[in-house]
Amino acid sequence: MKISIFGLGYVGAVSLACLARDGHTVVGVDVDAAKLDLIASGRTPVVEEGMIDLVDAVVKSGRVRVTQDARTAVLETSVSLVCVGTPSAPNGSQDQSAMLRLAHQMGEALKAKPAGHVVVFRSTLVPGTTDDVLRPILEEVSGKREGVDFHVCFQPEFLREGSSIRDYDRPPFTIVGAASDTAVATLRELFGHLPCEFHVTTIRAAETVKYSCNNFHALKITFANETARLCEALGVDPFQVMDLVCKDRQLNISPAYLKPGFAFGGSCLPKDLRATMYFARTRDVELPLHAAILPSNRIHIDRAIEKVTATGKRRLGMIGLSFKAGTDDLRESPLVILAEHFIGKGMSLLVYDPDVHLSNLLGANRRFIEQHVPHIGQLIHRDMGPVVDESDVLIVGLADKATREALRKRVRPDQTVIDLVHLGDVEDWPCEVQGLCW
Ligand SMILES: NC(=O)c1ccc[n+]([C@@H]2O[C@H](COP(=O)([O-])OP(=O)(O)OC[C@H]3O[C@@H](n4cnc5c(N)ncnc54)[C@H](O)[C@@H]3O)[C@@H](O)[C@H]2O)c1
Numbered sequence: 001m002k003i004s005i006f007g008l009g010y011v012g013a014v015s016l017a018c019l020a021r022d023g024h025t026v027v028g029v030d031v032d033a034a035k036l037d038l039i040a041s042g043r044t045p046v047v048e049e050g051m052i053d054l055v056d057a058v059v060k061s062g063r064v065r066v067t068q069d070a071r072t073a074v075l076e077t078s079v080s081l082v083c084v085g086t087p088s089a090p091n092g093s094q095d096q097s098a099m100l101r102l103a104h105q106m107g108e109a110l111k112a113k114p115a116g117h118v119v120v121f122r123s124t125l126v127p128g129t130t131d132d133v134l135r136p137i138l139e140e141v142s143g144k145r146e147g148v149d150f151h152v153c154f155q156p157e158f159l160r161e162g163s164s165i166r167d168y169d170r171p172p173f174t175i176v177g178a179a180s181d182t183a184v185a186t187l188r189e190l191f192g193h194l195p196c197e198f199h200v201t202t203i204r205a206a207e208t209v210k211y212s213c214n215n216f217h218a219l220k221i222t223f224a225n226e227t228a229r230l231c232e233a234l235g236v237d238p239f240q241v242m243d244l245v246c247k248d249r250q251l252n253i254s255p256a257y258l259k260p261g262f263a264f265g266g267s268c269l270p271k272d273l274r275a276t277m278y279f280a281r282t283r284d285v286e287l288p289l290h291a292a293i294l295p296s297n298r299i300h301i302d303r304a305i306e307k308v309t310a311t312g313k314r315r316l317g318m319i320g321l322s323f324k325a326g327t328d329d330l331r332e333s334p335l336v337i338l339a340e341h342f343i344g345k346g347m348s349l350l351v352y353d354p355d356v357h358l359s360n361l362l363g364a365n366r367r368f369i370e371q372h373v374p375h376i377g378q379l380i381h382r383d384m385g386p387v388v389d390e391s392d393v394l395i396v397g398l399a400d401k402a403t404r405e406a407l408r409k410r411v412r413p414d415q416t417v418i419d420l421v422h423l424g425d426v427e428d429w430p431c432e433v434q435g436l437c438w
Contacts, residue, residue: 079120
């Protein structure tokens with residue numbers, strides 16, 4: 001394939017070398033003449049393991065050409081990978097000036113190109129940029145229509161500096177955000193052979209995945225470093241602790257707890273976080289990441305309160321009360337906090353939870369509910385029927401498959417369901433279903 005690559009920094013230069021190595025003809029474009037001169041003479045513009053030999057080899061192969069002229073690069077190739085820098089502006093926003101300039105240049109080039117073209121944005125872009133900013137510029141400047149005359153897509157890059165050639169060859173996955181089959185087919189041809197899953201999604205979702213991955217990596221590093229600071233105060237070896245933490249592949253290094261849903265609660269996580277923070281304070285250890293967890297969890301609870309309040313309805317039914325399905329543990333259940341709030345606001349509330357039988361509650365569990373919602377006994381029903389029938393809003397906090405199905409069959413068109421658990425496909429529900437953030 002004939003490919004043009006715009007921006008020959010870490011991402012662009014490595015892509016140029018690897019694509020040329022794989023037999024493609026590549027035109028590299030950059031505004032920096034020094035980088036172009038280096039590549040033209042077979043030298044790498046970036047310090048990366050393997051790049052010295054690879055750039056030398058691919059330039060000698062004759063499959064690499066470099067230029068500052070965006071127009072000829074688009075005209076000579078069928079696909080463009082855009083890898084220009086998108087650094088931080090002083091206020092923290094993304095500085096897209098290089099990308100915007102390039103979009104205008106590419107628009108001009110597309111105007112002059114009779115054949116079709118695929119533009120693949122590979123730079124990290126704030127979600128919405130491709131659809132709302134770049135596509136309109138390309139269409140306006142070229143006078144052509146995306147999806148007809150040319151195609152746009154977004155494919156985030158996951159390589160890491162220091163191991164970029166290895167990462168190019170073994171990415172965690174290939175994500176293609178595209179609205180057209182032509183763009184997907186082109187990227188499948190270019191990257192479909194890589195030993196990883198190939199996922200197609202919307203452009204916005206692909207842009208968001210890149211941010212979520214980087215934010216998650218930053219979160220992991222900071223968690224490990226805060227844990228180390230805590231370990232230092234405790235006189236414990238942080239490497240041993242984190243090595244053991246990572247050995248748990250069921251709950252720690254796994255998809256567990258990484259699905260959007262309602263706030264956490266229960267008898268362990270909130271109390272253990274509080275104890276961690278108390279200990280840290282007593283030893284002057286700062287743990288801002290840990291300190292943000294409970295407030296963030298509370299914001300999730302407040303969001304559910306806002307959703308219910310915004311319906312303007314005052315007869316509420318809660319499906320679920322304990323802190324998670326399959327248990328009657330009410331201690332620090334976020335659903336109990338919701339119940340407490342709505343009762344305090346004088347709303348009518350009925351509750352159904354198949355696992356909670358007040359007469360069976362003992363010890364700390366009983367004390368917790370008596371302290372927070374002392375009259376809950378009068379509100380809990382053993383059957384879901386009356387709770388559904390006598391409510392205008394149903395707050396679904398827990399729902400196994402059977403409960404979900406029974407609920408779907410029983411709700412009326414005038415009711416609103418506030419879905420805290422992601423009920424899944426709710427298109428055939430007879431009433432309005434509002435997700436918490438979905
Ligand atoms: N560096 C990484 O490890 C990495 C990994 C994944 C994604 N990314 C993302 O990829 C993008 C590129 O990152 P990078 O580290 O390679 O950037 P970089 O700053 O190293 O290189 C960007 C290049 O774009 C060139 N450029 C600027 N305007 C141009 C124009 N109009 N036409 C042609 N070239 C132009 C610059 O001269 C520079 O050589 C960024 O959005 C970054 O966030 C980077």
